[in-house]
Amino acid sequence: DVTVSGDGRMxxxxxxxxxxxxxxxxxxxxSYNSRIRIKFAASGETDGGLAFGGSVxxxxxxxxxxxKGTAGDVFISGGxxxxxxxxxxxxxxxxxxxxxxxxxxCLACLNETTYLFGGNDPSALYEYAYEGLILALGVxxxxxxxxxxxxxGGMWSVGLGYENVPEGSTISLIDNDETGLTADVLSDxxxxxxxxxxxxxxxxxxxxxxxxxxxxxxxxIEQYGIxxxxxxxxxxxxxxxxxxxxxxxxxxxxGDGFAxxxxxxxxxxxxxxxxxxGGGASVAGGIASVDDNTIGDIGLKFSF
Amino acid sequence: DVTVSGDGRMxxxxxxxxxxxxxxxxxxxxSYNSRIRIKFAASGETDGGLAFGGSVxxxxxxxxxxxKGTAGDVFISGGxxxxxxxxxxxxxxxxxxxxxxxxxxCLACLNETTYLFGGNDPSALYEYAYEGLILALGVxxxxxxxxxxxxxGGMWSVGLGYENVPEGSTISLIDNDETGLTADVLSDxxxxxxxxxxxxxxxxxxxxxxxxxxxxxxxxIEQYGIxxxxxxxxxxxxxxxxxxxxxxxxxxxxGDGFAxxxxxxxxxxxxxxxxxxGGGASVAGGIASVDDNTIGDIGLKFSF
Amino acid sequence: DVTVSGDGRMxxxxxxxxxxxxxxxxxxxxSYNSRIRIKFAASGETDGGLAFGGSVxxxxxxxxxxxKGTAGDVFISGGxxxxxxxxxxxxxxxxxxxxxxxxxxCLACLNETTYLFGGNDPSALYEYAYEGLILALGVxxxxxxxxxxxxxGGMWSVGLGYENVPEGSTISLIDNDETGLTADVLSDxxxxxxxxxxxxxxxxxxxxxxxxxxxxxxxxIEQYGIxxxxxxxxxxxxxxxxxxxxxxxxxxxxGDGFAxxxxxxxxxxxxxxxxxxGGGASVAGGIASVDDNTIGDIGLKFSF
Numbered sequence: 001d002v003t004v005s006g007d008g009r010m011x012x013x014x015x016x017x018x019x020x021x022x023x024x025x026x027x028x029x030x031s032y033n034s035r036i037r038i039k040f041a042a043s044g045e046t047d048g049g050l051a052f053g054g055s056v057x058x059x060x061x062x063x064x065x066x067x068k069g070t071a072g073d074v075f076i077s078g079g080x081x082x083x084x085x086x087x088x089x090x091x092x093x094x095x096x097x098x099x100x101x102x103x104x105x106c107l108a109c110l111n112e113t114t115y116l117f118g119g120n121d122p123s124a125l126y127e128y129a130y131e132g133l134i135l136a137l138g139v140x141x142x143x144x145x146x147x148x149x150x151x152x153g154g155m156w157s158v159g160l161g162y163e164n165v166p167e168g169s170t171i172s173l174i175d176n177d178e179t180g181l182t183a184d185v186l187s188d189x190x191x192x193x194x195x196x197x198x199x200x201x202x203x204x205x206x207x208x209x210x211x212x213x214x215x216x217x218x219x220x221i222e223q224y225g226i227x228x229x230x231x232x233x234x235x236x237x238x239x240x241x242x243x244x245x246x247x248x249x250x251x252x253x254x255g256d257g258f259a260x261x262x263x264x265x266x267x268x269x270x271x272x273x274x275x276x277x278g279g280g281a282s283v284a285g286g287i288a289s290v291d292d293n294t295i296g297d298i299g300l301k302f303s304f
Numbered sequence: 305d306v307t308v309s310g311d312g313r314m315x316x317x318x319x320x321x322x323x324x325x326x327x328x329x330x331x332x333x334x335s336y337n338s339r340i341r342i343k344f345a346a347s348g349e350t351d352g353g354l355a356f357g358g359s360v361x362x363x364x365x366x367x368x369x370x371x372k373g374t375a376g377d378v379f380i381s382g383g384x385x386x387x388x389x390x391x392x393x394x395x396x397x398x399x400x401x402x403x404x405x406x407x408x409x410c411l412a413c414l415n416e417t418t419y420l421f422g423g424n425d426p427s428a429l430y431e432y433a434y435e436g437l438i439l440a441l442g443v444x445x446x447x448x449x450x451x452x453x454x455x456x457g458g459m460w461s462v463g464l465g466y467e468n469v470p471e472g473s474t475i476s477l478i479d480n481d482e483t484g485l486t487a488d489v490l491s492d493x494x495x496x497x498x499x500x501x502x503x504x505x506x507x508x509x510x511x512x513x514x515x516x517x518x519x520x521x522x523x524x525i526e527q528y529g530i531x532x533x534x535x536x537x538x539x540x541x542x543x544x545x546x547x548x549x550x551x552x553x554x555x556x557x558x559g560d561g562f563a564x565x566x567x568x569x570x571x572x573x574x575x576x577x578x579x580x581x582g583g584g585a586s587v588a589g590g591i592a593s594v595d596d597n598t599i600g601d602i603g604l605k606f607s608f
Numbered sequence: 609d610v611t612v613s614g615d616g617r618m619x620x621x622x623x624x625x626x627x628x629x630x631x632x633x634x635x636x637x638x639s640y641n642s643r644i645r646i647k648f649a650a651s652g653e654t655d656g657g658l659a660f661g662g663s664v665x666x667x668x669x670x671x672x673x674x675x676k677g678t679a680g681d682v683f684i685s686g687g688x689x690x691x692x693x694x695x696x697x698x699x700x701x702x703x704x705x706x707x708x709x710x711x712x713x714c715l716a717c718l719n720e721t722t723y724l725f726g727g728n729d730p731s732a733l734y735e736y737a738y739e740g741l742i743l744a745l746g747v748x749x750x751x752x753x754x755x756x757x758x759x760x761g762g763m764w765s766v767g768l769g770y771e772n773v774p775e776g777s778t779i780s781l782i783d784n785d786e787t788g789l790t791a792d793v794l795s796d797x798x799x800x801x802x803x804x805x806x807x808x809x810x811x812x813x814x815x816x817x818x819x820x821x822x823x824x825x826x827x828x829i830e831q832y833g834i835x836x837x838x839x840x841x842x843x844x845x846x847x848x849x850x851x852x853x854x855x856x857x858x859x860x861x862x863g864d865g866f867a868x869x870x871x872x873x874x875x876x877x878x879x880x881x882x883x884x885x886g887g888g889a890s891v892a893g894g895i896a897s898v899d900d901n902t903i904g905d906i907g908l909k910f911s912f
Contacts, residue, residue: 008378010389023472034389042912047886074616085618085642168631278351304346314693327776338693582655608650
């Protein structure tokens with residue numbers, strides 16, 4: 001069976017000189033923003049009781065990614081755990097995840113921490129859950145692997161992950177159109193990352209912290225951050241602060257072909273609020289600082 | 305919830321030397337023509353009784369337009385009216401619309417009148433309806449706006465619209481592949497258009513007339529036309545005549561980079577008939593004259 | 609009405625040096641492979657009892673093929689037979705078809721025999737079935753036509769087809785990425801093909817044979833093959849052998865612009881097995897030899 005659902009949003013977004021006027025080319029600070037997406041969830045069950053299925057969106061076919069296995073996923077699961085293939089997360093990401101999301105658009109989703117795994121889909125992910133414990137292992141054709149272990153104790157959780165990707169991998173630390181901040185690392189050696197995270201919930205508030213180190217022979221990049229999210233009735237408020245310490249390396253920030261710029265410690269933080277209107281609709285907004293540039297948004301979010 | 309529907313058609317189309325043979329490159333006058341499209345209609349309701357939703361087609365993701373907000377739309381509506389965002393019409397188009405459509409394919413949809421608004425989606429459209437009265441205002445990031453007011457008196461209707469678009473806008477008066485007629489105006493100044501329309505229905509026949517003037521400092525383009533549409537049992541017959549008076553300006557019709565051609569008054573007229581087979585199927589055909597070139601079509605139309 | 613279904617698969621594929629590492633560019637013999645596809649089936653009925661409908665997939669819009677009529681199809685059917693338009697087969701293909709499919713991915717679908725028709729969609733296909741007899745005629749804008757007649761006697765079937773395509777047609781005999789084998793013929797004259805096929809079923813085993821000759825003034829290409837497929841309980845085993853005798857012509861196999869290579873008789877054969885897990889899932893695998901190169905695959909297939 002295939003179930004059809006979707007999401008939509010309509011609102012406005014802000015970034016200083018972040019948007020170009022389509023007709024005159026003049027930059028502007030505010031822009032209208034809307035989208036609608038259609039989602040397909042497929043499911044079935046074998047005679048032996050194994051569940052199988054998959055998920056994909058209509059927009060995952062603009063370059064036929066769903067057919068190539070570079071977007072969407074398929075899975076089979078049973079007593080042995082769950083095996084997925086396609087555009088799947090690595091084990092570290094499954095065990096630790098991201099900081100709390102804020103805003104109407106997710107504000108460029110800069111709450112998402114950097115994982116090395118995932119440069120060559122279709123990848124494969126194996127997950128095993130037993131009571132609060134989860135084990136997850138992601139592997140790809142390019143000899144990438146990412147393993148994670150997590151424990152969810154109800155009011156608290158912890159996760160630990162390790163990733164290893166081969167020479168030639170491009171690690172996208174930040175790629176933010178609105179502020180023009182791009183920080184990519186093309187590695188000429190194998191890279192690994194050790195990543196830990198944990199959360200604790202009390203008085204309707206969840207605090208989450210993450211810490212990771214991307215390690216090469218001559219340099220390392222540290223990333224760390226915390227987020228807080230609380231829900232009171234229909235209102236959810238969330239904030240995060242995170243940093244990427246890139247002091248060891250230089251970037252080609254201006255695209256002239258020379259890695260001659262220091263970004264040092266990149267700091268990102270933001271706060272947002274969402275009010276649930278019921279029936280799948282909410283109004284949400286947020287504001288964030290990205291390496292001292294401000295971005296913001298406000299609008300309606302729909303789930304169909 | 306998301307509802308899936310669709311449409312399809314199969315038939316033949318005619319234009320003198322209008323179609324190229326894929327293998328040999330020879331031009332031909334007739335071509336097979338078919339298509340199938342899948343439509344998604346999304347809907348929901350907030351706890352407070354506001355309706356929200358959206359619409360998009362599967363083909364609106366070939367360049368991910370639905371996600372970019374340049375195709376499809378989302379909306380929220382209630383006692384305050386209806387606010388839509390995405391690939392929405394301007395207010396003038398909402399209040400006045402187009403002349404009657406003819407043919408199996410709509411014959412290049414040349415029944416559609418020229419509106420200035422809509423060069424920079426996602427745009428926003430606000431509509432308010434009270435008994436027969438409608439008010440509509442469209443705005444876009446590029447400082448385009450389009451306002452319309454209309455009244456539907458049952459057997460008659462009237463509409464008035466005003467549009468204003470900034471310097472740099474390209475106004476597509478006609479862009480017709482089959483006859484090779486392209487008339488675009490790239491404006492180096494702000495343009496405005498005043499547009500009026502009205503219709504009257506008697507003896508199963510609806511007559512509609514439209515008149516608009518696109519106004520610049522040194523020139524203007526007049527457009528005007530009428531259509532008639534009548535339904536008798538399963539049979540609908542429709543015809544239109546319209547003209548674009550471009551005498552004030554020159555065009556780069558042959559694409560040599562110089563605006564050295566006069567198109568003068570471009571006349572388009574056509575007639576078509578459709579027979580309803582029931583269940584969502586009909587057989588339809590039409591013939592039109594586009595600046596003295598003849599195009600035609602005939603085939604089956606399906607609604608699923 | 610529009611019904612949504614889909615299919616998916618997850619597994620691994622093999623070809624010597626057949627896959628490039630996305631990051632390092634190194635070739636490899638094995639690759640992960642997965643996909644998910646979403647299918648739409650549209651249907652309706654006129655008041656007079658004619659059935660109409662169409663079919664298309666979400667991935668048929670990555671270049672808007674469904675709207676252009678180059679993928680998917682629409683049809684109307686009744687006592688007169690069935691008329692389809694879009695990406696339809698020719699009459700010969702309808703009457704004869706392909707050898708048995710093997711493997712998890714169909715192993716590049718090299719079981720499919722070469723038909724000349726279909727270079728210029730939307731094409732039109734007319735089919736008429738009376739008891740076991742079928743007549744089929746495909747025509748396209750490019751003066752291609754393909755006619756077939758078949759008879760299904762229950763335990764046996766026969767089919768006969770004739771195709772004719774104009775000068776300028778490219779006939780793709782083989783285009784196999786995994787093994788790098790490409791054999792295209794761009795014809796500077798009209799081509800025709802006479803094609804016969806037949807099958808017989810006994811003891812749960814179906815044997816099928818096909819024979820066709822592509823004929824030009826100065827050369828001809830013979831293709832012929834047989835397949836066997838048997839099902840015992842949940843297990844299906846299939847195998848095929850086929851050959852393309854291209855001794856009369858030279859190819860530009862290395863893409864240097866000169867047709868200076870002989871491919872002679874290209875032989876392809878393979879064997880595969882599939883085990884039905886029930887509920888729409890199966891595990892399948894196969895191995896094939898393509899002009900002395902080995903390809904293989906194994907994985908899970910899902911139908912949603």
